[in-house]
Amino acid sequence: MSLVKFLYDCAVIGGVAFWVAYVPRAAAEQYIEVILVQAQKRQQDIRDVSVAVTLVDGEQIARQQIKDTTQLAALAPNVKASKVAGEGTTPSFNIRGIGMLDYNTSTVSPIAIYADGVASGGANFLDSNLFDIQRVEILRGPQGTLFGRNTTGGAVLISSRMPESEFGGYAGISLAEHDYQRVQGALNVPLAEHTAARLAVNHVDYDFSMHNLDVNGQDGGMRQNSLRFLVNSEWDTLSVLFKLYSEDWRGAPKPVYSAGILKDPLSGELCSPAEVGNRGCVDSFGFAPDTDDFWHTEADTADKRHDTDSWGSSVQLQWQIDRVWRLTAITAYKDLERFHSFDSDGPGNFIEGSLGSSSEFFSQELSLSRQGEQSFWQMGLFYLDERLKQNSDLDLFRDFRVIPSLAANAAQFFYHNQLDTRSLSAYSQVDYHLNPQWILTAGLRFTDESTAYRALSDLDVEGTYIPSLWDIRGEVDDGEWSGKLALVQKLSAQTSLYYSYSRGYKSGGYNGGYSTSAEQAADSEYAPERLNAWEVGARLQLPDWNTNLDLAAFWYRYQDQQVFVNQTTGLSPYHVLKNAGDSQIHGVELSLAYTPFSQFMLDVNLGYLPKAKLGEYRQGDIYVADTQLPFASKWNISGLAQYEMNLAGGRMLMQLGFDYQSSFYFDQNENPYLQQPGYSLWHARLAYQSNESWEVALWGKNLFNREYYELRFDSIAALSAVTELRGEARQLGVELNYHF
Template identity: 40%
Template sequence: MFKLSAISISIITVFFSPVSVFANNDSIEVIEVYAQKRKQTLEEVSISIATLKGDNLTSQGIKDISEVGGYVANFKISQNAAEGTPPALNIRGVGLIDYNTANTSPIAMYIDGRPVGSANNQIANLFDVEQIEVLKGPQGTLFGRNSTGGALLVRTKRPDDGNYGFIKAGVGTDEWRRVQGAYNAKVNELSALRFSFNHTDYDYTSYNLFEAAPEAGLKQQDARLSYLAEWDEFTLYAKLEYGHWDGIVQPVGNIGIYKDPVNGVRCTPAEAGGPGCFDMFGFNDGSDDYWAVRVNNDSPHLSIYKGWTIQGDWQISDSQQLTYINGFNRLDRRHAFNCDGSPARLCEGELGLKNEMLSNELRYSQTSNKDHLTLGLFHLEERIYQDNFNDILRDYRGLLSTDLTNTFFYDNEIIVKSVAAFAQYEWQLNDAHRITVGLRYSDETVEYDSVSQLNIVADITQVDGVTIPYYHVDGEVKDDGLSGRLAWNYQYSDSLMFYYSFANGTKSGGYNGGLLATEEQAKLADYGPEELYAHEIGAKYNNADDLSINGAVFFYDYSDQQVFMNQASTTPGAPPLQLLENVGSSKIYGAELALQYKLSESLKFRGAAGYVPEANFDEFIDPVGNVLTDNRLPFTPEWNINGDVTHSVSFWHGELVSTVGFDYQSEYYFDQNQNAYAMQSGYTLWRGSVRFERGDWRFGIWGKNLFDKEYSHLKFDLSTFLGMLQDFKGEGRRLGVDVMYRF
């Protein structure tokens, strides 16, 4: 057990708040947000919002979007499977737990106003970022496409007036190395450029005992060039971005569930994965170290992304503005995987992807006295090309039934076309009351073409097998409909606002492009839209001096919910069925509270808590007959609590700022079956850092998971197939130091 001394407490923390950064001034900072596509204060908006200030994100070793969930109530992000597959975002129990590369999350994500599209593009490294906003609840008007759960808005730093820059370098444990920087250049009196970059290179905190496997780690390189020009009546913002990630994926662990695989004697869930438990083939990694695995992890990863964003704002008059946003991104990825978690070749494959997305938005806004009107048109087209294979029981070719030892090749072309029109009107009835009405009409088509081949052993003396056509399925899914919101703000006093919001959001149907083991399964792989109706009552208080409190209670009526299911095959010993189904309806309700309090000029506290007592399927029986009625939704802990204490003091003609923080999650399940083997017990992750700033220099020390707490991102159930669960381990203790110079 790692123990903290009095000295180490002063150097283990960060200075970062999910509601705001604790500014070094005499009052609580006023937070400005873009939740309604224009700048407003946090207390004006009848939406539950948490904000993360970008200047402080990297000071504590935060690398990408998947790490920010520990700072926001009722917001959980996991890497899902190994890093490089789509992350799993979950707000208040609404999320999509699916590693395959064809689906879109119900948590919409926008970077500088541009939608990122499918979940493939939701892994975003955080460098030179101004602010992140987490909008909770359905955003069915202004951020309407596929946002039943909420929206995540990332705003990068834009060019401004001046010639300046910074360079930052850091090292840490497990070969962590990072260099980041930016330079802002004034072109003339009307325009400026900004260039920023990130280079991060690291090994994983889990390690491989299989000596023949290469060291697992990732090297990530990102660059961004942006341009801003401001004339009297027109503003132009343009951005180019590029990224190149390569390495070896994180090695997966093997949680064996059998004491006696021959006779089918199982370990208890508490014993599973321990020294006396084996998979169906008698494998155990032979170590009692949680972070150790033993797997032939020669599994490369390569991602290359590129894209642009262009935004033009025309100030038609003092009260009218026209905005146009055009965006494009392309992602090429090869991601190899090992799903048996052992040195044997029992389940290995690759996810290949080419993803292109083009979006356009035209928006008109008008202010009349204190009223505000927004009208808009939206267009998106996304093309997803999958090139996947999964090699099953390679080491047993010629020994087991040829029906079980196959290689599945499953290639899909999925084209998404979406258009929408939206309107929102904010009506100031009087000084105390404000009504917001929003409506959006969306029309979406998903075309799919799924082609599969099968490599089989026709002759047991020829184990390389022959490849034959397997199935070809094509079709389309169409849906359209209305979504929107109605909200009432009551400004009780200058510092206190109450609100009620009724909102709904929809997420379109589509095609599940994961592993489809039969032609019949491929024909049934399309799914319909889901819809969520949400009631929320909240309050926001900010006395502009020493206290800020935001709280909300909510009730969700979730219908035709899309849920990824990992179900045992009806054929003994065959790979599991991986389905994406509309499960009927669910009920979700809960509450959350975020608090920021300045105890003194040098000591501040920030805390947030979420409580979701009910997040269950109402009634559902899955396609293979399993009753899931009243099962709890995956990745939804009942309690989640996080907080930070920050202390600042003048020291050696500079400022010393230290923070200690934590993130607590109560137990939750990794799939819809409430399988006790696929469950994460409650855990607390402690974090911390200290920074010293003097003049143009900043020195920092940071740490994550300080007590090396053992937890998993995902436990994927393969018990009826291989007698084990894949264990995608979380990140263990990581410590680092940073030096930054501003010029």
């Protein structure tokens, strides 16, 4: 897609909006639905905002059994998320083709998560369970001013349910296949005239749908306990919110499927990509799992486990100084300890290891806003200090240690890395009403960020232990301007257009991954990436047609895009984050909410990415040019239909939804063995409420038992195999909720 084609799409969107705005409709002014969002750190009518934003109510999150942040992807166009290294590890978020497919805990995602105003920070804090949620807003596109640190792709804003002035709460239990058990609830208690507290708890215990046939294996599963405690005090001009949370996760990782690609190990004849994954295709050692069932595997995982302990606290103060000035201060601290061991080779011991990390996070934000007659001005300072300690290992070809002729090829690397990141930024943004039809938004942010690192590795080989095989120290320091310039055009009370230019920036750093030489470890620095983004959108409310319609078209030009590069030559795995050239991304989006009558609702989200291509990158044996960005589908379509009816003195609620992703690749090489074919996942829920207190429901996920992958990783050079993490099978469950 050229810039000309992009401008044509913009003209089409503008033409549709203009036609809708000015076609005479007798009832058009009778009812105007106001949708309020916090996309610019204050409550606004969505028609006054120049950001592509999807608002999701917390009730819908609960009804659709959305367990954590990675499952939000089906709710907005051109959004993907995946646990690329298994449950509890670094997740991968992708918005409009921009994401971070990386397994290292040192990763900083270009998609930021803000929970109750607090930034997520490093990768360890991205995956969190969702319970007792008020709302979620998914912002698509670079947020260069107000959420400027490392949000070249977008941001996800999560708002917990706040304490209320009346005593109340709820409790719920859900049981399903794969030994799934969920118990959650909340208690709201008024403490004084101006103060209330809310305690919310969540317990989830489940097994994965993969069945491990190996005698030294386990199926894997997770037990996750979460707690959140909020105290909110509100006076005439001052409010204070205190938050404390804790998470405790224990379990074993999902077993992988090691899919050989050889028809004959002796001749080297290859299976076609469509044949890979059955017993007719073997790896370099002649192995294939003795099953053709997609959710059966053989993997030596008896000693594999996962442990996460995390907690955090924040204080948010808002002071209405006078009629126009308002001060907001948010102070936060988070702490996390995590251990995750993994198996990448099925029943053998050829590529195994662990991800161990300890993270400490502190942030402070101060912002001052002024509400004028024609303008709203925000300015602020943001400071972040984060320390990450990694204690990981990579165990290569352990089975060779008992074979004298091959023992010298076995090696185990132990990594003791430390990264200290400090970020300081200042920002300012103004919304100015030029006249009743036009709103100008202008914002600017300067960020100064540094990452000091120490990379230390020990090596265990046959008969020898080598401490401090390498000990490398360094610092990556950069400063950059980002910002936004936008116009909102209000064509009528129901229709608005917006035109925006955003400059996004993501800082450089150090990729503390699985290096196998001092040269690789020294080569793991990466520079900042920059993104210029042009976007035009329309928000249409059509009362006569009972429809809300949002449209957006965007054109991105990347400079020095940070891309996870997988080196596919050589026996030892080597993957590193590098600046892989100047990329281009073009696309359009549509979100529709249709309510033909009060009992029925239909939501549809459509994302189209005709171009999401990497720039040219060459280093040694690695060469990438004009290939599709990982996790970038051309089409993303999701929908949800909901119908309510009165029945036997109560209320019946029926929901049916789907999420479709067209084909995409799991790495930068467009390797056909690492492709995910297009697929759809369907989900449903049938609930009955006998009164305002009781609800019973039946629910199901992946109703048609669709086979799909969470990850396909290139282990071809080492094993002649593709390492697969397979998606979850169909799951049916029952749920009981009580509100008081």
